[in-house]
Amino acid sequence: MAVVNKQTIVVRTDLGMGDGKLAAQVAHASLKAYERADDSVAEDWKRSGATKVVVAAGSEDELIELEREARAANLPHALVRDAGRTQVESGTATALGVGPAPAPEVDAVTGDLKLL
Amino acid sequence: MAVVNKQTIVVRTDLGMGDGKLAAQVAHASLKAYERADDSVAEDWKRSGATKVVVAAGSEDELIELEREARAANLPHALVRDAGRTQVESGTATALGVGPAPAPEVDAVTGDLKLL
Numbered sequence: 001m002a003v004v005n006k007q008t009i010v011v012r013t014d015l016g017m018g019d020g021k022l023a024a025q026v027a028h029a030s031l032k033a034y035e036r037a038d039d040s041v042a043e044d045w046k047r048s049g050a051t052k053v054v055v056a057a058g059s060e061d062e063l064i065e066l067e068r069e070a071r072a073a074n075l076p077h078a079l080v081r082d083a084g085r086t087q088v089e090s091g092t093a094t095a096l097g098v099g100p101a102p103a104p105e106v107d108a109v110t111g112d113l114k115l116l
Numbered sequence: 117m118a119v120v121n122k123q124t125i126v127v128r129t130d131l132g133m134g135d136g137k138l139a140a141q142v143a144h145a146s147l148k149a150y151e152r153a154d155d156s157v158a159e160d161w162k163r164s165g166a167t168k169v170v171v172a173a174g175s176e177d178e179l180i181e182l183e184r185e186a187r188a189a190n191l192p193h194a195l196v197r198d199a200g201r202t203q204v205e206s207g208t209a210t211a212l213g214v215g216p217a218p219a220p221e222v223d224a225v226t227g228d229l230k231l232l
Binding site: 009011018019020021022023024026027028030031034049050052053054055056083115116 | 125127134135136137138139140142143144146147150165166168169170171172199231232
């Protein structure tokens with residue numbers, strides 16, 4: 001069976017970001033993580049619909065711990081820190097993109113989190 | 117003065133999409149439009165923080181009209197149609213990414229829309 005690649009974006013829901021701000025942080029994390037993926041994986045992922053799943057984290061500590069796990073698993077990932085011009089303080093970690101990578105590997109890091 | 121590049125993502129708010137679904141559509145539109153931008157513009161945009169602004173549209177007609185305007189203005193753009201596995205019917209236009217491109221050119225198409 002073909003490997004299915006996916007990307008999961010973890011975004012903090014404890015910051016009170018508005019919908020547009022939150023979506024922009026998700027898009028930042030998605031693009032940055034995508035650019036760190038292997039080319040062949042990234043191309044396959046896009047050809048098969050570029051599956052993106054958005055899940056929630058409740059604190060900066062949780063996001064940083066997930067980043068550590070993604071790094072330990074050798075998955076392409078990107079932590080977004082906001083420039084802080086609006087809504088949150090500068091340097092606040094807001095979102096983490098994990099993948100594109102094989103779905104079971106991504107799920108091993110993010111699979112326990114709730115869908116947003 | 118240096119040209120500032122930006123990307124605006126227009127997303128429909130009339131579909132009742134949940135926050136995660138909406139954010140995923142925004143990320144799809146962002147990535148697809150980014151890949152259609154000139155390399156030099158895209159690189160400059162990323163170096164300067166990859167500014168993304170998310171705004172709201174109220175109908176499919178409005179999104180399609182904005183796509184027409186982006187095309188007429190020769191701006192990189194991408195309309196996302198959902199595969200329809202969850203929440204919306206297959207083929208529904210959900211979001212439109214415009215840019216990265218010089219901010220005044222993007223704003224000429226999307227500048228009248230409300231921030232999400």
